[in-house]
Amino acid sequence: MRLFATEDPKKVDALYQQSEWNKIIQLLAKKPVQEYDDVRLLNDLAVAYHQLQKFDQALAVCEHIAKLEPNPDLARQQTELTPRYMRYHAIMGEVLYRKGEMDQALDIFTRLKVVGTRFSDKYYYSGRIHTKKGDYRMALFEFKGMIDNVPGRIRDALRGLSELIAASPAQADAYAQLYRGCQQSGKLDEYLSRYKKEMAEAPGALPPAFKVASLLFHKGDKAGAEKILSSLKPKDNKEKGWLELIRGDWALADKGTPGAMTCYQAAEALLPAGDLVLIERLEDLLRRPDAGPDIRRKLAKLAEAGGDSERASRHLEALVAALPADAEAKNALGRVLRAIMSAAFAANDLEKAGGAADRLTRYFPQDTEAAAQAQQIREVLQSRRKEELEKILSAGRIVPSRAAQAHYELAQLERTSGGSAEVILSHLQKAAVERSPVRADALREMSRIHLEKGTFDVAESVLDILFTLKLVEENRLEWGYDAAEAFDAKGQRKPAQKYYAMVAAADAGFRDAAAKVQALTQALQAAPQAAAPAAPAGPVDPLQFLSRRYDGIVELGRGAMGVVYKARDKILDRQVAIKMILGDLGKDPEALGRFITEAQSAAALEHPGIITIYDIRTDDPMFIVMEFVDGKSLGDLVAGRKLPVAQFTKLAVRICEPLAFAHQAQVIHRDLKPDNIMVTKNGGVKVADFGLARKGGGSGMTQVGQVMGTPFYMSPEQIRGGAVDGRSDLYALGIMFYELLTGSVPFKEGDIAYLHMHEEPPKLSLKNPEISKQLEDIILKCLKKTPEERYPSVDELLEALKALG
Missing domain, CATH: 1.20.58 (Methane Monooxygenase Hydroxylase; Chain G, domain 1)
Incomplete structure (x- = not known):
């Protein structure tokens, strides 16, 4: 959301406070509304037009704001904008109401409920809209809310109630609310006189007579109230x-x-x-409390007589639940449910027909015809839903989270319709992807299927992934116990013991988990399960080990610490990258520490511009499983070429955004270079290799005195082995940006470390005349020798880059 950008906000605000509406319009009408992207200025312009009753112009401004913020988070706006600059919502709703666009207006006023009692028009116009739509109960609810929450607008609430009463003179509770509003206004007698005048001007009309009679009754003048009713001459029954x-x-x-x-x-x-x-x-x-079952019985009869079978069925179901032996109520329920099913079939509403058939089967299990119909309808609905979901997925225009949900629903549909385990697993694998809203449920279903199939090792692997997720503690305990119980029932004592132990460690008093652990431990010691074939002597073959879970393994590259492979996860059916520690490095505690730190640092960062960590193994062979990026490193893409300034600016912003996110989480990269920036085929950026990352503020693995990083991109303080923070990453960014714009790093020959610490880099404009002084200053500021001279944060560097336009 852009705030004040070009006009002076103080001047506009001063005019606003003085209600100088024409002057606000004169000031802001210097350019077309479409050229503004400042919500606050536009809000004040909409208010000015509205105050001058220029409703079409006000609506045009509001519609432009709606294009800028198509789905605004009103709770966030309340904090960031404050309610003063949110008035455009209520204005848009009112103008749409005036134009007869009731549904759109009601939608706006309904969304405004999230901001509490502010914007009282939401009650008034919502009530009037509901009255016009014949939804008198909802209208009454809105006017009651107005009386309760907006005492300064009781007059409008009473006007709205009068409109409601004119439309529905016998509306329940309307007169009680009318009396309450008149009383709270402190002008009960004044309103009574006004309504008496209305009654005199329209003799025989029921609404004004009912209002006067009801106010008299609530005042205690029951005789006067009845006298008015008795004097009326109704024209029909x-x-x-x-x-x-x-x-x-x-x-x-x-x-x-x-x-x-x-x-x-x-x-x-x-x-x-x-x-x-x-x-x-x-x-x-x-x-x-004094209501008996006869009232519900009467309600069911009235609703059925009026053709409202759904309402009748609800009352009859409640009656049958309260009086199971009431044969008359149960028979009536059967009759009504069959009527619902018949009408739904006639309207081709299979969902409603299926629901009625299911309810019939529940209350009348001996009704085989209803049971058969329910089953047929379920099958048709499931088939339709499967086609619908498959069509959505095949179209490709669906966000990943919704795609995961669609696959999960397809898995459930396949299961209920007797689909094969392979098809169900295929959908569950796609539902269990990273950041899926149904990931935990999908993994749990996968483990159950593998248990049923007898592929116990795969079931255990899936459960291990499940229990690394952030689960509600109650679910972790319940699911862990269920998994242990399922393995135990299949005679798999070791995994059963493992999951019982996990539960007992988290909550020693959870069911009998602790006792189960003890019993299984004793059983395993007394009669151990058949041992797996002994592993061959010597080191484990990494590729052979990986092939247990991954296929399509292809080496992508080697580095000082290890080898990177591309592979397909057979359980979750997704492409991954696997970074494996080389054998000798795995024996080095320091290398192992860096390896674990890389996973911990990166796994804590959930950002689309940072490569996601899926799993880590610290036993031999050690490896990290991470998101596979279909693209190339920035180093490979650029390879000594100079980027055009416009292309560079966009790319630099994309690189800075995930790094700023990491710094906000107090994670410093410490090894930024073009080879650690992946560029996807669609131009997206992914920061990789937090291999030297450490949490800012923590003791970390790397301490003062240790030199880590890539020499061409290392900051002076990093070369000296001094303490580093996010400003060291800024220096590396400066070197990298220098290289992208000029085709080479500033220091590439001689004593690189000395040059970084003591020599100023050559000006960029000498190597690339297209670079503006403003851009050159930004990059040279990143390359200052002391951290204090650089930007305080990547966020500030980002702002400077964005300001270039």
């Missing part, structure tokens, strides 16, 4: 029924449920079958 409903509401306040029911039953005889205002009143009665 429906209006007569409304009078009985109002009397029933009063009786409920005086005599409780029995008194109200007498009036409501009288209304029932007068109102059309299934009248909603009567049904809603009876449903409100269900919340009272």
